[in-house]
Amino acid sequence: MLQFNWVGWTFVLLFVSGTFVMLASYFRLVQGSKAGRQRLIDSIDLPRTRELRAGAFAARYGHKRDIDFPEAKRLLREAYSRGDKLAGMQLQRLLYFDQGMSAARESERIFHDCRDALFELVKLSHPEANFLFCNTWGMHSMDEIAMMYETESLFEACDAGFVPAWLLRGDIEADPADGCNPEEAMLWYRKAADAGWLAGRTGVAKVLCDPAYGGFDPATGIAMLRECAARTDSHAMQLLARMLLDDELGHYDPEEARQWLARAVKLGEYYACIELAILHRDGTGGPVDIVEARRLLRIATQFSFDSEARKLLSELDEPSGTGTSE
Numbered sequence: 001m002l003q004f005n006w007v008g009w010t011f012v013l014l015f016v017s018g019t020f021v022m023l024a025s026y027f028r029l030v031q032g033s034k035a036g037r038q039r040l041i042d043s044i045d046l047p048r049t050r051e052l053r054a055g056a057f058a059a060r061y062g063h064k065r066d067i068d069f070p071e072a073k074r075l076l077r078e079a080y081s082r083g084d085k086l087a088g089m090q091l092q093r094l095l096y097f098d099q100g101m102s103a104a105r106e107s108e109r110i111f112h113d114c115r116d117a118l119f120e121l122v123k124l125s126h127p128e129a130n131f132l133f134c135n136t137w138g139m140h141s142m143d144e145i146a147m148m149y150e151t152e153s154l155f156e157a158c159d160a161g162f163v164p165a166w167l168l169r170g171d172i173e174a175d176p177a178d179g180c181n182p183e184e185a186m187l188w189y190r191k192a193a194d195a196g197w198l199a200g201r202t203g204v205a206k207v208l209c210d211p212a213y214g215g216f217d218p219a220t221g222i223a224m225l226r227e228c229a230a231r232t233d234s235h236a237m238q239l240l241a242r243m244l245l246d247d248e249l250g251h252y253d254p255e256e257a258r259q260w261l262a263r264a265v266k267l268g269e270y271y272a273c274i275e276l277a278i279l280h281r282d283g284t285g286g287p288v289d290i291v292e293a294r295r296l297l298r299i300a301t302q303f304s305f306d307s308e309a310r311k312l313l314s315e316l317d318e319p320s321g322t323g324t325s326e
Contacts (some may be wrong), residue, residue: 023064027280038119041124043084045224052079053128055088060094061164062198069094069268081112084115089132099268099302110138122153127160129153135168158188163200164194170203174210182213202228202236218249227261237264238272245284254285265296273300281316290316 052075057074058065073094079087091270092110095103118136121129123319128155148259154172156167166188172178173185186207192200201224208221228236241257241264243249258279264272277296280289294316300309 003129028138039083040120044084044121046082046084049082049084049087052076052082053084054092056087059163060090061192061200062233063163063168064196064229065198067198067233069234085114086121086128086132088114089118089136092274094130095305096267097270099270099299101302124315125156125160125163127157128211130157130160131162131165131168135164138143141270162194163192163197167199170200172201174203174207179220180212182207182210186213186215189213198228198231198233199235202239205236209239209249211248217252218243224253229263230260232267234264234267234269234272234278237267238269238275241272246314254279256285258285265299270300270303273297274312277309277312281312 022160024273057063058070058074059075061067073091076087076091080091088110092107095107095235118129118133122133133273134150134154146206154165154169158169170185170188171278173181186204187198189203189207193204205224205228208215208224209218210216223242224238225240225243226268229240242258244251244253244257258276261272261276265276273296277293279285280296294313297309301313
């Protein structure tokens with residue numbers, strides 16, 4: 001006669017009940033995650049916040065208008081105050097390049113407030129989130145697994161037709177540190193320029209001034225850079241100054257280069273401070289002025305991530321670098 005195995009059946013019942021509890025917890029977690037993602041999507045999909053973000057991108061990259069960084073920040077602050085995490089992530093990117101430690105601290109705070117939301121939106125293949133992910137993630141210390149998504153995110157944003165992603169793709173292709181493919185860079189910059197984005201025209205002009213480009217045409221490139229610089233594109237101002245200081249391009253004019261760098265400095269471009277300081281230190285395009293060189297380098301040292309300005313300033317402060325202007 002078979003005996004009832006109480007011990008065995010007890011284990012079976014415990015296993016079944018435990019499995020049921022785990023499954024119930026899992027489904028509650030999934031439902032909670034779905035609800036959280038839906039709330040996140042709703043927060044960035046409000047008509048007003050979408051309008052503010054679009055306006056900020058237009059001001060930042062010059063979509064059918066002049067470039068205006070302060071206006072971009074103002075719009076992003078308003079959207080972020082309404083709970084828009086995408087606006088927050090773009091705002092922290094702009095603040096990261098602002099002058100002073102307070103801006104750096106605010107940038108870091110906003111990043112940590114928005115990063116989880118951004119990562120969730122990247123998982124949903126949101127084009128704007130994909131762009132912001134690859135445009136901001138590398139500025140902060142993050143885990144290696146997250147970094148693996150950067151290239152894929154950029155490609156997805158480009159495929160979705162998000163124009164700022166085209167501009168970033170052009171920047172990467174044009175960067176010697178990434179192998180420098182001017183033909184590919186021109187393709188992305190041209191697409192953005194044809195869509196009415198001023199930053200795209202600046203990119204096209206930059207590639208035209210690259211001797212490695214098959215359609216090398218520095219005269220046209222420099223003329224385009226002057227046009228973009230006149231429309232408050234501080235990046236174009238810096239590029240134009242560099243082209244005017246390159247005597248191999250045939251348009252050497254260090255005096256004009258100084259003028260454009262001075263304008264870029266007024267617009268808050270920290271690296272223009274360094275480049276202009278070097279011209280004052282060396283007497284390129286004007287008299288040697290060590291006092292002004294020091295002033296510009298001190299401005300550049302107020303950007304939390306800069307080390308080159310500190311090195312140059314310490315060299316000027318050495319006895320051999322005091323100069324004759326003081």
